[in-house]
Amino acid sequence: MTEDAYICRCEEITGDEIMAAIRQGARSIDAVKRRTSACMGLCQGRSCERLIVRLISQETGLPIPDIALMTRRPPVRPIPISALGGERT
Amino acid sequence: MEKEAEVVIIGAGIAGLTTAYYLAQLGKKDVVVLEKREIGCMASGTNAALVSAVSPAYGTGPESDSMIKMGLFANDEYERFHNQWGYDLEFERCGSLVLTETEELFEKRKSYVDLRHKQGVTSIRLIHRDELFELEPNLAPDLYGAEFRPFAGHIMVMYFMCALGDKLRESGIRIYEYTPAIAIKTEGGRVKSVVTPQGEIKAKYVVNAAGIAAPSIGEMVGIKIPIDPNREQMLVTEEMPRIISHPLLSASYFTDLDRTGGVNETKAFACNPQKKGNILLVGVNDFVGEDRRISLRAFYAVPELASRYIPMLKTQNVHIIRGYANFYVHTPDSMPIMGKVDGLEGFIIVGGLCDIGMTLGAGVGKCIAELIYYGESSIPIQYFSLSRFN
Numbered sequence: 001m002t003e004d005a006y007i008c009r010c011e012e013i014t015g016d017e018i019m020a021a022i023r024q025g026a027r028s029i030d031a032v033k034r035r036t037s038a039c040m041g042l043c044q045g046r047s048c049e050r051l052i053v054r055l056i057s058q059e060t061g062l063p064i065p066d067i068a069l070m071t072r073r074p075p076v077r078p079i080p081i082s083a084l085g086g087e088r089t
Numbered sequence: 090m091e092k093e094a095e096v097v098i099i100g101a102g103i104a105g106l107t108t109a110y111y112l113a114q115l116g117k118k119d120v121v122v123l124e125k126r127e128i129g130c131m132a133s134g135t136n137a138a139l140v141s142a143v144s145p146a147y148g149t150g151p152e153s154d155s156m157i158k159m160g161l162f163a164n165d166e167y168e169r170f171h172n173q174w175g176y177d178l179e180f181e182r183c184g185s186l187v188l189t190e191t192e193e194l195f196e197k198r199k200s201y202v203d204l205r206h207k208q209g210v211t212s213i214r215l216i217h218r219d220e221l222f223e224l225e226p227n228l229a230p231d232l233y234g235a236e237f238r239p240f241a242g243h244i245m246v247m248y249f250m251c252a253l254g255d256k257l258r259e260s261g262i263r264i265y266e267y268t269p270a271i272a273i274k275t276e277g278g279r280v281k282s283v284v285t286p287q288g289e290i291k292a293k294y295v296v297n298a299a300g301i302a303a304p305s306i307g308e309m310v311g312i313k314i315p316i317d318p319n320r321e322q323m324l325v326t327e328e329m330p331r332i333i334s335h336p337l338l339s340a341s342y343f344t345d346l347d348r349t350g351g352v353n354e355t356k357a358f359a360c361n362p363q364k365k366g367n368i369l370l371v372g373v374n375d376f377v378g379e380d381r382r383i384s385l386r387a388f389y390a391v392p393e394l395a396s397r398y399i400p401m402l403k404t405q406n407v408h409i410i411r412g413y414a415n416f417y418v419h420t421p422d423s424m425p426i427m428g429k430v431d432g433l434e435g436f437i438i439v440g441g442l443c444d445i446g447m448t449l450g451a452g453v454g455k456c457i458a459e460l461i462y463y464g465e466s467s468i469p470i471q472y473f474s475l476s477r478f479n
């Protein structure tokens with residue numbers, strides 16, 4: 001994997017940026033997210049989360065199951081506001 | 090882990106970390122911060138990121154003078170951190186608007202603005218619709234006016250909390266994550282040590298900065314702290330070209346909100362446009378214990394409320410990409426709890442920051458650090474003592 005490639009495509013965060021966050025101490029998906037905003041884009045981490053877990057594991061030697069996965073946050077897919085409400089009441 | 094530190098701070102949110110920061114600035118570096126999970130994992134890393142400096146929530150009593158001082162100090166500091174730390178904290182003094190829906194609400198805010206002028210906050214002013222729509226052309230056309238607050242700003246709170254942690258560690262302060270305080274030992278009316286699963290640390294001062302968990306820390310030493318979790322639910326839009334450029338609050342946020350804790354649910358609109366183009370939408374808060382799930386109701390109520398003020402959210406079919414909830418650190422009178430505690434030497438509380446913890450933020454930490462270092466703080470904080478509830 002080249003390190004200047006986007007790991008999180010939605011937020012345009014590169015491998016270098018993820019690695020920098022891990023070297024600054026991030027040991028969980030949430031901690032990487034807090035430093036880089038990876039996983040906060042349109043797909044909410046569905047594409048990048050696994051890749052980031054692998055990078056944390058590679059860099060720190062922590063087994064993959066020990067790396068806390070991100071808090072799952074609804075909605076599962078983006079929802080248009082008009083489908084949710086937005087009517088004047 | 091060390092066996093002894095002069096100050097042990099429990100909780101790595103904005104209250105705990107800014108206290109540590111100003112202790113270090115004063116030269117006191119024998120400080121340990123204990124964090125149950127990770128830096129900024131609770132309210133301080135997941136809030137609406139509005140740093141109002143002078144929040145409309147400050148109220149009108151003599152304590153509001155102190156809160157104004159803390160808030161103005163905080164924004165000056167955030168600007169300095171942003172410019173000097175080498176991190177892009179996305180701090181911007183963009184100004185905020187309190188939208189008055191009707192003429193009646195507009196008139197009601199006049200006495201509030203007059204009071205702030207008397208308190209020295211002279212730049213706050215009421216604006217009529219022409220000026221409002223010049224500032225924000227995409228607002229609902231029926232809005233009557235607004236209160237413009239040029240000193241208000243916003244900051245990327247996740248980046249800020251991480252940067253603050255890094256700066257503290259650079260200055261020699263030790264922060265232990267995944268290290269909860271599980272007991273506090275006392276002796277002869279003063280604190281003696283803090284127990285964690287990783288060991289026990291003797292301390293001269295123990296600072297309870299545990300957010301909504303502050304009551305459980307109080308219980309460890311038999312002190313009752315009236316703090317309740319008040320769930321606030323937020324939705325985040327997709328990134329898009331800016332349709333609004335200021336954080337917005339509805340005037341009804343401050344008039345409808347029963348701040349005495351008597352209500353179970355309030356709907357009060359606030360939003361904050363982010364640098365990347367997302368808008369944070371805040372809307373529904375309720376008392377449901379420590380349930381961090383977002384309710385289905387919020388998924389309907391928040392967009393409904395938001396598009397009443399920003400119709401384009403609906404007409405442009407903007408998408409919601411995320412919803413989440415965290416807790417305001419609610420107190421019975423919506424004021425912070427800060428200071429020493431009668432009857433237990435060395436025990437200090439800094440919490441109850443309600444919905445204005447980031448706004449008061451650095452000001453709160455400065456006051457507590459001064460209290461520890463000099464025995465009193467340069468900004469009067471006696472209004473916020475725990476004893477007011479007795």
Ligand SMILES: Cc1cc2nc3c(=O)[nH]c(=O)nc-3n(C[C@H](O)[C@H](O)[C@H](O)COP(=O)(O)OP(=O)(O)OC[C@H]3O[C@@H](n4cnc5c(N)ncnc54)[C@H](O)[C@@H]3O)c2cc1C
Pocket residue numbers: 099100101102103104105123124125126127128129130131132133134135136137138139140141268269270271298299300301302306321322323371414415416417418439440441442443444445446447448449
């Ligand atoms: C959705 C939402 C939106 C908000 N929007 C704004 C806003 O726009 N502007 C604003 O000014 N304020 C806002 N607030 C309020 C603000 O976020 C809070 O007032 C502030 O973050 C509280 O900070 P704190 O340090 O007291 O608590 P917290 O940030 O909750 O920190 C307490 C820390 O203590 C830790 N802890 C708990 N128990 C223990 C233990 N036993 N041992 C060790 N550590 C422990 C926790 O893990 C946590 O990290 C908002 C809050 C919410 C929830």
Ligand code: FES
Pocket residue numbers: 007008009010011038039040041042043044045046047048049
């Ligand atoms: S790829 Fe990271 S949020 Fe979509």
